[in-house]
Amino acid sequence: MTGSESAVAPGSVHIHHGDNLDVIRSLADASFTLIYLDPPFNTGRPQERAVETARSTASVPPAARGQLADEGAAGSRPLGEQMTPRGLDTGGVVRRGFHGREYERIRGDLRAYDDTFDDYWGFLEPRLLEAWRLLADDGTLYLHLDYREAHYAKVLMDALVGRDRFLNELIWAYDYGAKTRKRWPTKHDTILVYVKDPKAYWFDSDAVDREPYMAPGLVTPEKAERGKLPTDVWWHTIVPTTGREKTGYPTQKPEGILRRIVQASSRPGDRVLDFFAGSGTTGAVASTLGRDAVLVDHNPAAIAVMRERMPHARVFGMEHEQTLP
Ligand SMILES: C[S@@+](CC[C@H](N)C(=O)[O-])C[C@H]1O[C@@H](n2cnc3c(N)ncnc32)[C@H](O)[C@@H]1O
Numbered sequence: 001m002t003g004s005e006s007a008v009a010p011g012s013v014h015i016h017h018g019d020n021l022d023v024i025r026s027l028a029d030a031s032f033t034l035i036y037l038d039p040p041f042n043t044g045r046p047q048e049r050a051v052e053t054a055r056s057t058a059s060v061p062p063a064a065r066g067q068l069a070d071e072g073a074a075g076s077r078p079l080g081e082q083m084t085p086r087g088l089d090t091g092g093v094v095r096r097g098f099h100g101r102e103y104e105r106i107r108g109d110l111r112a113y114d115d116t117f118d119d120y121w122g123f124l125e126p127r128l129l130e131a132w133r134l135l136a137d138d139g140t141l142y143l144h145l146d147y148r149e150a151h152y153a154k155v156l157m158d159a160l161v162g163r164d165r166f167l168n169e170l171i172w173a174y175d176y177g178a179k180t181r182k183r184w185p186t187k188h189d190t191i192l193v194y195v196k197d198p199k200a201y202w203f204d205s206d207a208v209d210r211e212p213y214m215a216p217g218l219v220t221p222e223k224a225e226r227g228k229l230p231t232d233v234w235w236h237t238i239v240p241t242t243g244r245e246k247t248g249y250p251t252q253k254p255e256g257i258l259r260r261i262v263q264a265s266s267r268p269g270d271r272v273l274d275f276f277a278g279s280g281t282t283g284a285v286a287s288t289l290g291r292d293a294v295l296v297d298h299n300p301a302a303i304a305v306m307r308e309r310m311p312h313a314r315v316f317g318m319e320h321e322q323t324l325p
Pocket of ligand 1: 018019020021038039040041249251252253254275276277278279280281282296297298299302
């Protein structure tokens with residue numbers, strides 16, 4: 001246990017069992033400082049499509065298009081207002097993308113390349129728009145992806161929320177498991193980091209656990225003792241196959257990765273959301289560090305693992321407590 005963990009009382013944990021889109025639509029605007037999302041990777045199978053198709057903005061007057069683009073991320077206004085240039089008749093269709101036509105064009109181009117990705121993004125997009133609505137003005141969104149999605153997702157996220165909201169691309173590198181001899185073995189994940197307001201986001205590098213220098217002999221003993229601040233490339237083992245941390249949930253992420261994220265981008269008492277919660281790593285780490293966590297998953301196995309991992313959590317939905325807190 002680190003000093004920062006022992007100093008604070010554990011935060012509350014609320015677990016929701018259900019489809020995340022249904023649950024997050026009921027949560028209040030701008031109510032989370034940190035949102036971490038680790039969606040299932042694109043499996044190549046078509047996914048559920050819960051998206052209305054946006055109308056072309058070709059008929060939008062140029063002045064209104066400019067207004068839409070200039071507005072950038074629309075803070076905590078209701079979703080319909082965020083997407084729709086004021087004074088335009090949209091025929092009741094929610095226009096998606098904070099950047100209107102540019103977003104639709106990029107999305108259309110990517111669809112032409114890869115319709116499997118389009119299915120994936122069709123699933124993710126409405127959830128990302130909700131995440132953006134839920135993010136506080138000083139909040140940060142971490143989107144954890146693998147190499148198959150990361151580059152498409154970066155381009156789409158830039159168009160969706162604004163390139164100026166992009167903060168970092170984190171590379172989590174690990175070295176475990178079989179290695180192909182036919183290409184460079186892929187042993188990393190990508191985490192895209194976006195902030196709601198580039199001028200007002202919370203980031204505390206002093207709160208982050210430091211790591212050993214690769215060449216400690218090149219720095220003073222004091223520096224070597226203190227360790228160095230992690231960069232945007234994180235070497236970290238996967239969850240050990242034996243040991244305290246392992247829950248048995250197949251896609252469980254290491255606590256060390258989440259701890260850095262929670263330490264840097266939230267304060268004790270802040271609210272943290274993970275609506276692809278799985279084994280609940282985000283909630284377990286956030287609570288230990290004194291943050292209040294809201295977790296969502298639709299898989300009963302995930303709910304069972306989270307219950308055991310966080311006995312102090314309250315569970316809502318399905319056969320659990322029925323009311324939303
Ligand atoms: C990659 S796993 C997350 C693993 C997690 N980060 C951890 O450390 O254990 C993705 C999770 O999203 C959940 N999920 C996928 N689609 C969902 C949906 N529409 N609503 C709620 N949960 C969903 C899956 O059940 C799965 O547990």
